[in-house]
Amino acid sequence: MTQQELHNQRLLKEAEEHVMRLQTRRHFLKESAMGLGGLAIGALLGGCGNGAAPAVPSVAFDPAHPMLPKLPPFAGKAKSVIYLHMAGAPSQLELFDYKPELQKLDGQDCPQSLLEGKRFAFIRGVPKMLGPQAKFEQRGQSGAWVSDLLPHLSGVVDEVSFLKAVTTDQFNHGPAQLLVHTGSARLGRPSLGSWVTYGLGSENENLPGFVVLTSGGKNPDAGKSVWGSGFLPSVYQGVQCRSEGAPVLFLDDPKGMSRDLRKASIDAINKVNQQSYKEFNDPEILSRISQYEMAYRMQIAVPEVMDIRGEPDYIHEMYGTKPGQASFANNVLLARKLVEKGVRFVQLFDWGWDTHGTGADLAIDIGLVNKCRETDKAVTALLLDLKQRGLLDETLVVWGGEFGRTPMMENRDGKQNPFLGRDHHTDAFTIWMAGGGIKKGHVHGETDEIGYSAISGKVDVFDVQATILNQLGFDHEKFTYPFQGRPFRLTDVKGKVIKDIIA
């Protein structure tokens, strides 16, 4: 967008702001005096949600008010997204894609036809086939196959649409995660969450619009770029909330600075800034004043929402959460709290799903079983909890990894691995979605009898991205940002909305 357009837009905002400034100031003082989280005040600042309809639905970027809530181009079913990424890539063959034929081939040499023209990360020469290492059953009314590694999820399959023939073209973790989240296997593009906050702003100005929660002890392989803002303004990058120290970096008042004193100092800063505004007449100063007020409110609102101690016992029981622990379950519960408060996009990464068989933690029959045990209850609780709060319809939940696993047993460097494992696989894996206008109890796509390739309903990660944007009210082909001389979009030149899973 050119400066001229920005200029016009900003002039409008300035007019708006002049009207609202006094009102806001009064509110700020009142809220602060009460020491309450000013969770409602975001609406006042934005000019949206207080009855006045926003002028034009657009994705114009205004540096002075980058997080203003905006309407999507068309009415989306979902208001927010919780994306559960199992970093390392869980095996579809042990969880959702039931292949009795593969069991029969267990231990036999892989036929040459499956290897020709394929590139693998670690398989070399001729590997052996590996049968499913879990027991499967059909579950619920819909009869979806889910293994006994996910006993809890098995009970809620009638809420879920399974995509069983997802494909990608990246077989290394870092690039594949980038592809899933930024639409490109190279660094430098904005992540899904950044696109969404750029397009929709934030409904709660006291909380970041795009929150990232990680578990498993490591960041995802592609680093913070998977929640980076790429070429979008940096304000749209994901804010990582941490389980240790301040939940948001530098949120806590420094040691020796009381809450009252922090308030007094922000008051003093803003009083001086008011004087500067008189001197310079620069609207940017007004914007800075409101950013400081917002920072103060954020200091209250974030710790409130990040504290799960206040949740009732039955909720802790349901999710398997233990306050004070750094765990995936705690992150899932936080995700629910965050979307409840109007956070647009909550991205979870749980590290440790890689199952090569090069160690016990990386074994398909040990490591994977443990990861399922750590996560199954909480994921299921999330769906049930959102549902009981009436939030599931407007919250899109996505679960998946960055690629699938091979039906062959990995033979790293051409020799047998110490444990049972599967290599990275790009041609078929499972992602599921629930809520946010997605069909309930549905299965889309099918793989061949050994789960090697898609035979129907094949989709790729761009289709998944297009569908997520669609549920939020965006046509992924029209949702663009100018960069490097052309309008860029999340799905680049690809992507089709998977209409079959839309309710």
Place this chain on the structure above:
Amino acid sequence: MMLSLVHRKLFWVTLLLAAAMVFITCTFNQRKVDFSADVKPIINKKCISCHGGVKKQGGFSLLFREEALDTTESGKPAIIPGHPEKSEMIRRLTLDDPEERMPYDHEPLSKEEINILTAWVKQGAEWGEHWAYVPLKPVEVPETKDPWVRNDIDRFILSKLETEDMKPSPQADKATLLRRVSLDLTGMPAPESVARQFFNDSSDKAYEVLVDSLLASPHFGERWTAMWMDLARYADTKGYERDDSRSIWRYRDWLIQSFNEDKPYDRFITEQVAGDLLPQPTDMQYIATAFQRNTLTNDEGGTDNEEFRTAAVMDRVNATWEALMGTTFACVQCHSHPYDPFVHDEYYSFLAYFNNTRDEDTYADYPLLREYKAGDSIKYEKLRTWLTTNTSAADQQKILHFVKTTDPAYNSLTTDSFENCELNDTKWLAMRNHSVARLRDVDLTQKDQLLFRYASWIPDGILELHADKRDGPLLCKIKMPKSNGWQLMQVPLQAMDGKHDIWFTYSGASLKKDAGGMQFDWLHFTQPFPGNDKPGADSAYNSYLALINTPDATTTPIMMDNAVYMQRPTNVFERGNWLVKGAQVKPGVPKSLQVAMPADAPNNRLGLAMWMTSPKNPLVSRTMVNRMWEQLFGTGIVETLEDLGTQGASPTHRELLDHLSLQFINTQHWSTKQLLKTMVMSATYRQDSRITDDAKEKDLFNKFYARGPRVRLSAEQVRDQALCVSNTMYAKMYGPSVFPYQPKGIWQSPWNGKEWIMSTGNEMYRRAVYTYWKRSSPYPAMITFDGTAREVCTPRRIRTNTPLQALVTLNDPAFLDLARHFAARMKKEGGEELKAQIAKGYELMLYKPLSAEKLQALETLYQSAYAGYQTAADSTLGNNPKDAALTVVANALFNLDEAVTKN
């Protein structure tokens, strides 16, 4: 029926066209339509997405004139120059039938747009060239006698202001000017002595003396290096999953030195693009080429090294265009440029300049330049002396070059045809019992020695090398002893001429099944060490090996071209996919820029650099001038620094940009300091930045420069200013990057146990430009203030204003620490009285006195802090309630709008 309908339609169209003609005769007959200004914008907006570089619907494209006038799928051309009434393109604009009318499935063009296109065809459908692709020509400087004017910049600015009916602002006060120009030229407040001299000097020359002393300051180089590092995507790590460390800080130091010595910009670029190809390059010229080695290396196991080598090469092409020529070339990698005159193949011809470098996504980042320390550098000198005395100049040069760079060598990751062996972690060829591997196309002419780097884990390995086949002629048979880590070994080979595939076979009696016996790093086919019959040869040879394998050298990844016998062909990638190779191409530059290769230019990167820095190149000078303008004024003359092309923003002052760009080449001889001096000496730059109500109405974004610049400080300036005013800055220059305070638990890269270990003592108070930059986890305070992750070239930072920024300067313990130091200084230098202490702090930051209202707000803050600390003693922010309360005030000062803004 159908026919008559068509006829009726045609009748109306003809009538309409006739009417349009009459209208056009009135409006456009006199005036010639300007292709760039009038026509191209319509084409870009309304036509080219279907009729351009990507799609050519109906066989019609509007990208180049020859294409536009060519026959379309209908068998006829769509444009007949001089005859709009016969031109299908014009006819289609006015039809009613939505299937026929263009633009298809979109709103019709406006009357005015149709008139412009019609007049343009009538006038011959001439193709204008986009201004940025036209060579620079002298520009007439607007005449004016206005006393406000100080140099040519002001003449252009004033002339435009007059047409907008606006007036320039008076000069800013001395304090504001001092702070503005110091932050701009050195990235930090001027030292007290410089400030004092400026205030005490009431002559007309005072400002120029100040500017000259800032330009001469060593901090000048640090400030401009910080800017350049975004363009070079400089980082201290390799990127991707493991994101391990990379030693490339010598390049950062080269930048600082180059800016400080005002290396002419043409030279500055040449060394970065092709320093390795200059005659007898110096170490520093090699280091300059690290500009293009800041690309990412993927260490993740299982990655295809060729894929990531290719990605790095493409990134170099893109960065060269975006950073140095203000052109977004990346889209041409998949198809012809949709808007600008570059065709698909030209991307790959350009890529061919970069495709023959030695780097291959190796773990070590080869090729590296080694710089020796202490004992090793003496050893190196001794070796050099020995070689001078005992060998030919050519041999000496070859040996020393190999010592410093291990070039030319084959990286073992390029081997293939593995039997019972593999690339270990896809990085090094590792052999097991009875294993076989191949290295293709090795030139053995006059090479009967092999020097290689290896690690061997068993005492009884047997390695054989055969030519052509696994059981072909034996080149050598070697007993491999167990090694202590990576070692070097040199063995004689059976003499053989020409190119051969080399087959490795390996076995070891003590090897267990599936266990690895040894692995290779690189292999160098060569001649015997020269002068080996001369005295001291043994010792020289031992030094030679020791220097190659020393762990103590400072290494820097550099650019280096393949030897002739290692050349790679370059192919077009179909739709940008590196696995689908199209036609082979030779190195070349885009034709549409109409700049011939200089006659003496070699056909390599050095020739490319000569082409780029030729005074005829329309883009290089404009791009740099525009960038420098943006750095000083907040917005470029062309807002899109990365794109001067037809899709970029239009220049606000095109003539001024051209004038300065020509001056930069001819008068200033590419002197960056002179260019900056011209800008900061202008009356335009020196204006007061207060916004009048009139200006707010007419020009909120200051596009016409009726006032001075007022923009937020950069991430680096925010930190450096706090270091300066708190008197903590450790002004040491150069060296490895440092680790200032960062909260725990920020780094969590998989498969990489590295932690941020805070620098100790003074080192934690170095300027921001020295802060360690980890790509997957950049320094949080900087990234919050719009710093970039440096994954790809970032030609422009977009300034935002967010609550997270407030939280950094309010709460980051690093800033609190500085606030404590700042408070101590305020107390020491401000005198006994509290008011004076607070005023001192403000003055240290802004060079001017604190107004009564502002003082009152800050004093009130002090009092409430003091009261609090008296009742609840807390020594975290100060040793006593007074000191702590003053720290609270100092912390507030860091957060003032005036403090984080260049006023």
